Amino acid sequence: MAYAMIAPVMLAAVLFRGVPVVAAVVLSFVKTDLMSWQWVGLSNYRAIVAGPIVNTLLYVAISTPLAVLISLRIALSLKWAAEGERHAVRLLIYIPALVSGIIMASIWRYIFHYDGGINALVLRLGGERVSFFSTRWSAILPISMIDIIGRIGLGVILFLAAVKGVPDECYDAARVEGAHGRWLHWLVTIPMIRETIALVTLLSALSTAQMFDIIYALAPYPHAQTVGYAMYHEAFLYGKFGTGSAYAVVMLAMCAGLVVARRLAR
Amino acid sequence: MKRLLMGTMALLIATGAWAAGAQEQTMTITIVGFVPTTGATAYDAALAKVKAQYPFVEYDLYGIDILTGVDVTTLALVASGNAPDVYVDFVGRAGKYANPGYALELKIDESPWIQSQLDLFRTDGKLYGLPGTVPAQGLAVNLDIIEAAGVTLPEGITWTIDEFLAACEAVKEAGIPDVYATGLFGTNPSGDYLWQHWFGSFGLPTLYADGYKRTLAGGPEALETWRFFDTLKRSGYIHPNAAMWNDDDYWGAALEGKIGMFPFRPDWLKDAPFRWRMMSMPSVDGSIVGSIGAGSVSVGAKTKDPLRAAVITAIIEAFSDVEFQTVTSKTAIATRTDVPAPAEWFPGFDVVYECIQAEGMLDVGYSQRWYGEVRAVGPEVLHRLLKGETTPAQAHREYAERIEGIIR
Numbered sequence: 272m273a274y275a276m277i278a279p280v281m282l283a284a285v286l287f288r289g290v291p292v293v294a295a296v297v298l299s300f301v302k303t304d305l306m307s308w309q310w311v312g313l314s315n316y317r318a319i320v321a322g323p324i325v326n327t328l329l330y331v332a333i334s335t336p337l338a339v340l341i342s343l344r345i346a347l348s349l350k351w352a353a354e355g356e357r358h359a360v361r362l363l364i365y366i367p368a369l370v371s372g373i374i375m376a377s378i379w380r381y382i383f384h385y386d387g388g389i390n391a392l393v394l395r396l397g398g399e400r401v402s403f404f405s406t407r408w409s410a411i412l413p414i415s416m417i418d419i420i421g422r423i424g425l426g427v428i429l430f431l432a433a434v435k436g437v438p439d440e441c442y443d444a445a446r447v448e449g450a451h452g453r454w455l456h457w458l459v460t461i462p463m464i465r466e467t468i469a470l471v472t473l474l475s476a477l478s479t480a481q482m483f484d485i486i487y488a489l490a491p492y493p494h495a496q497t498v499g500y501a502m503y504h505e506a507f508l509y510g511k512f513g514t515g516s517a518y519a520v521v522m523l524a525m526c527a528g529l530v531v532a533r534r535l536a537r
Numbered sequence: 538m539k540r541l542l543m544g545t546m547a548l549l550i551a552t553g554a555w556a557a558g559a560q561e562q563t564m565t566i567t568i569v570g571f572v573p574t575t576g577a578t579a580y581d582a583a584l585a586k587v588k589a590q591y592p593f594v595e596y597d598l599y600g601i602d603i604l605t606g607v608d609v610t611t612l613a614l615v616a617s618g619n620a621p622d623v624y625v626d627f628v629g630r631a632g633k634y635a636n637p638g639y640a641l642e643l644k645i646d647e648s649p650w651i652q653s654q655l656d657l658f659r660t661d662g663k664l665y666g667l668p669g670t671v672p673a674q675g676l677a678v679n680l681d682i683i684e685a686a687g688v689t690l691p692e693g694i695t696w697t698i699d700e701f702l703a704a705c706e707a708v709k710e711a712g713i714p715d716v717y718a719t720g721l722f723g724t725n726p727s728g729d730y731l732w733q734h735w736f737g738s739f740g741l742p743t744l745y746a747d748g749y750k751r752t753l754a755g756g757p758e759a760l761e762t763w764r765f766f767d768t769l770k771r772s773g774y775i776h777p778n779a780a781m782w783n784d785d786d787y788w789g790a791a792l793e794g795k796i797g798m799f800p801f802r803p804d805w806l807k808d809a810p811f812r813w814r815m816m817s818m819p820s821v822d823g824s825i826v827g828s829i830g831a832g833s834v835s836v837g838a839k840t841k842d843p844l845r846a847a848v849i850t851a852i853i854e855a856f857s858d859v860e861f862q863t864v865t866s867k868t869a870i871a872t873r874t875d876v877p878a879p880a881e882w883f884p885g886f887d888v889v890y891e892c893i894q895a896e897g898m899l900d901v902g903y904s905q906r907w908y909g910e911v912r913a914v915g916p917e918v919l920h921r922l923l924k925g926e927t928t929p930a931q932a933h934r935e936y937a938e939r940i941e942g943i944i945r
Contacts, residue, residue, distance in 0.1 A: 304633075305612065305615045306615070306634070306636075306638045307638055385776075385781065400777075402777075402780075405778075405781055491725070507612065508726065508909070508913045510607075
């Protein structure tokens with residue numbers, strides 16, 4: 272009976288998740304423009320360039336720890352805040368997570384534009400205009416910042432729930448043992464919410480590894496592309512669906528690697 | 538019991554026959570392209586004409602959904618095995634389908650068409666696509682900027698590269714805030730014909746030779762073009778951030794009156810808040826330069842059903858017949874010989890028409906299957922040149938080698 276109950280969902284998962292994954296793997300060994308097909312073995316993988324993979328790893332390495340640390344810090348600050356204050360801050364922080372990535376990126380586009388807000392400020396202060404996104408680091412740093420702003424909302428919500436779940440008795444016991452101030456968090460809160468920290472880290476890393484919309488709107492350049500964008504670029508701009516699929520398989524491997532690493536770390 | 542079974546069988550057969558009959562009464566033709574998005578009377582009239590001839594036809598219309606120069610709607614339909622019956626779109630997107638692998642062979646009376654226009658869509662002598670009118674471009678000149686800079690334009694439509702560069706220098710010297718002499722963009726392939734037109738200025742009538750088996754992008758004319766782009770950048774004649782511009786930035790700046798002289802289509806200047814005129818692109822010796830078109834082509838999907846093939850062919854012909862081209866050629870150039878020149882041409886198209894009459898259309902390989910891949914190379918090379926990361930010689934070599942690698 273249990274299998275019968277989960278059968279529709281499993282069927283949907285196989286149809287709409289499993290089949291496309293298998294199709295992408297098969298396509299990654301084929302040269303096709305969707306009208307003609309030719310088996311090319313590993314050629315599509317050899318055509319993959321390192322740039323998007325390196326960029327993706329950089330985005331994950333910068334964004335993930337910062338997003339986790341900032342959202343954890345905010346959640347800890349709100350632990351003993353008044354109910355109303357906590358709700359207000361939570362709402363304020365969660366708004367960016369509610370806005371579609373492409374819309375948020377388009378707004379940032381105006382801010383970072385050569386004739387945009389930041390450069391207007393720079394000019395007013397007597398500086399020279401900055402061409403944001405024109406080099407690897409002038410792209411990766413602002414994009415990471417935008418990515419972090421979009422991620423901390425979910426992190427704060429999850430951390431707040433976890434932090435609130437830590438029993439007050441634990442803090443009382445720690446205080447009796449002489450702990451106070453930030454040591455209460457180091458010795459009590461963080462060890463007790465480490466599963467949530469691991470979960471938020473994994474979710475954040477997975478989202479950043481799959482980043483597409485911000486790159487598409489702000490920096491679709493080779494020096495800033497992620498694997499997700501390179502996949503789109505190869506398939507839909509070049510019409511090379513085989514190479515695009517090879518990038519998709521690489522992205523799948525990267526995400527699977529993150530999940531396996533999380534499992535091993537438990 | 539036997540009677541009951543016989544009765545049920547008869548009922549089933551009758552219902553099936555009725556359903557099949559009902560099905561035969563309509564034929565749904567899927568059309569992807571300009572038709573539903575433009576709401577243009579010419580397309581509506583063409584579809585109505587076919588409907589009058591084949592009353593059982595119903596149309597299922599999809600608009601084109603262009604992402605960075607690629608029509609995603611068509612790709613999705615083709616990938617899912619539901620290729621549209623008719624695809625009518627910009628030749629740079631639809632042209633690649635006009636081949637025996639996808640398209641229906643069009644068996645029509647070809648005599649009214651300009652044969653060179655049809656040749657773009659032939660394989661082994663068979664025709665697989667029918668062009669509409671071609672909304673071609675020339676060099677638009679913002680007269681407000683040019684006069685403010687004290688430049689006197691030649692009276693005719695032609696001028697030399699040196700005269701053009703002198704005008705650029707004058708605009709720069711005028712120091713009008715946020716105004717640049719001309720424009721380039723180096724981030725996306727869409728609108729590539731806008732900057733590729735400069736290859737014509739340096740003497741390349743086409744980027745390809747030997748039936749598209751070889752590119753001329755490695756020749757001395759192309760090298761001069763890349764040097765020219767570098768000059769525009771180094772001399773400050775284009776926006777300093779042009780490497781990061783896309784075609785929308787170029788468009789926006791041009792229509793906001795921030796660019797003095799720029800390759801453009803006359804009809805795009807319809808609501809321009811400045812005075813303008815069209816000229817030929819400048820050339821090395823001051824001769825007239827051909828135009829680049831960004832017209833449409835209609836392609837039908839292969840089918841074994843002769844009736845469906847006839848309907849598809851009728852639709853495609855209607856999208857390019859005399860009535861259709863007479864209406865649409867007010868802002869474009871006709872591809873049929875029997876279409877009269879419009880009494881009231883949109884301003885500027887007379888100049889573009891003169892360029893085409895004199896030097897024809899520059900061929901950038903729109904109709905080739907690899908065009909999508911090739912067009913993505915240009916901005917990558919131009920982007921690095923405009924950022925100062927490569928020299929003109931390196932850009933020239935890379936552009937030619939990468940195109941050669943794709944078309945080989």
